[in-house]
Amino acid sequence: MLSAAVSSSVILGLLHLSNLTFQSVDATMQQVFYALILGLALSFIRILTNGLWVGILLHSLIDFQPTIATGGSAATNWGSLLLIFLPLFVISLLWPWFSDRLLLKKKGETPFS
Structure with a gap:
């Protein structure tokens, strides 16, 4: 699950x-950054709910932002972006990792076998 979540988010x-x-390049790099993290968060939600509808609804709500409707966004402060998205990144990355380990434990395998 971890490799699928990370690769689809990238x-x-x-x-x-x-x-x-x-x-601008800065605004685009910020979008790449938070799209990657939101992709991980949507993967987390997919694993948690075992369905797609919650993730689809959340992605649709994100797409209704006024900045998306105007066709571009300005760069924001990287510090505030990191403050908001790094905790989400950690949680969204750890969940598939723990899920993988739990599944392997149930099968009686080791993570590196």
Whole structure:
């Protein structure tokens, strides 16, 4: 689960590089950063609920932000962005890791076998 969550989140983040065509590099890098972390959070929600609908609803609500409707966003302070998203990153990364370990323990395997 961890590798699927991380790889899909990295892809989601990198897809936001296409925004370089109409906004600043700094704003785009911030979008890549928080899209990656929100991708992990949506993976966390997917594992927790064992369904897609909650994640789909949350992603839809995120997409209704006024800055998305105007076609671009300005860069914000990296410090506040890190303050908000780093705890979410840690929680969203640890959940699939613990889930993987729990599944392996149930099967009687070790994490590195």
